[in-house]
Amino acid sequence: MTPGQLQTALTDAIHLARQVDLRQCEQEEAPRLLQESVPALRNAVLAGAQALGAVRAHYEEGEDPPGFVGDTRRQRIADLAFMARLDLGERLERLGAMTASEAPWNIIATCGSARRRLFKCAAAVERALCAHEGLTPRLEGLLTQELERSLKVRQAYVLFRRGLLTRAEPTAPWLAPVLRRAAVCFSELTGREIYEDLRIEDRTELRRLQAAVLDWLRGQDGHDAVSGRRLWQDIAVFAELLTQVNLRPELREHDQALLGSLLLSLELDPSLSAERLAELARPLLGVDDLLDDCIENPTAVERAEWRETLERLATGLLGEHGAVPPLEEEALAAPR
Template sequence: MSRPPQTTEPHGTDPAASGFQQRIVALVGETRRVDIRKHETLPTERVLVELLPQVLEKLHAGTALARDVLERFDGASDDAVGIDEPMRPEQTGEFYLGVDGLVFDGANHSRVADLAFIASTELWQKLRRVEALHEGMERWDVVGELGSGLRRVIKTFTALEHVLAEEEGLEPELGFESQLETSLEVRRQYTRLRRSIAGDGTPESEQALVARLRGIGTRIAMLIGREVYTELRIGDRIEIRKLQARILAWLRDPQVAVGHRLLQDLVGFGDLLAQVSRRQELVEHDHAALREALEASTGTLMPADQLIALQRLDGLDPELDALIATEERRAPRWRPVLERLLGQLGVGPGGASW
């Protein structure tokens, strides 16, 4: 997915830039309006009939638009096709982080062409995979591939619009969100769900059990309704949907023993959700934030700006979460927790291990 280094100088204001921006804004808006959630519970045949044509349309439009932008800003659109090595699923995070890296590389004045090249290449590869979907596949495999196609369109073109506006002196119209910000929001939502599951301990009565499971069901419904839901891993979404269905079934016939087993399964799932903090971008972010906070904790009180920054770590660790929740100011209460967490990340108080 690489292209030869370019020596492009800043373009200034290209007369075609505004037109490209409006095409990008329109495509991203249309793509965001495709609601994949309602297809997660449908049979594969209906998903292919109802959702597949919409995704194919967006991928075709995105590939054509990316090639137009590339031809205008680089004159090398022919190089954007014919790349035959599709990105493997485990490389998806690398793709998103690579896009982020280009967006924030202000010294690179060929960012528009570079992002257009990436978009044309990746969307073309994704188009080939989507065209290969068929009725014999599992529903979630189909939904996952189609959802991935929609996310690629949104990610690449929000990034491209951001850079195009910056390079060409235009007012950005789309909100670009880095992979770090997306992962932080996923962690926030998972933390809320985990706290809803944990509640205030084991329910002591049937009434308390009903209230707990109903509350968890409500929290799950709220998560599914949030924009970040489609950014969750397919495996997590599958389990969330299964648990939601079990909760709804149990509420229609609330048997106490069955309810407690269901709650135990939810607790186990909540523990798995905590592993979101192992994402590469979160590990790097958390390490930097912990290091900065530890260096600032040498006095009697934690600086106010550090307390605000530490709120972004909510959900990383129960002891840290408690300090954040109580707005603890005393630095000596923070230091051992910060040192322990740095050690768990493979980073001791003396310095980073990478």
């Protein structure tokens, strides 16, 4: 295979992986995930592993005569491909070991981790290949784009939940104002550019509730207080369900890394101000109500409370799925 064909093989594997939309899988039960999503992703990861094997074979130096100095750049690409292929082999084993007894979210998290690992492996090897061959990389930025989209979705959900004005059920005199505000929040959310990145289930329920709120405000049932309170309860449940966006694998990895960084900063820098800490933690808005309060009112929170909140969240993430070490070119290039 030519270098261009090797690059195409890597990008084809990524294309297969991107066709597995894990957001559409979030309401599926374990058996269906194991029948459809997991095999589809395994095929993509397998294609990536095969492409990496081809890269290694192309750039691997053969037996050299004594005193011969080989092209270290070619060998480095071969080393990268070798380590990346080993990594994907481990991911394939994990995907193949899952059973119907697994919690659906654990399956989705494992799939998401494997897909992101494929992206990282392919991007690292493609970057080295392109630098050596003078080709234009195609895969750089894929992971960043995916994470940025999910961060924007979470931010949109934060603004929606915050815009509802109250987390408590409103009394009868406040039903109309609160539901009017909810109608505005629905309209703002559906009008955001990120709307199409919301889960289909969320969009469906959002539209249903939006129509119900407008019907109530128009007096379709005479502004009945009982139906109004029931409608508000449905909205409150929906707003709470939106926090499940935090279970997206790319957000879990991002949040885990940022929480660890914040805790390290607290430990190493006693002079770190609450305002600066809140600024650094702002991408975590929407992860946890207590953390949101810390971020929004940093000077009202003691340093010990900051640490306790961050440690609680970091422990929760580590306890459920464990840390996923970053895949850097330097790590891939380690001697085999």
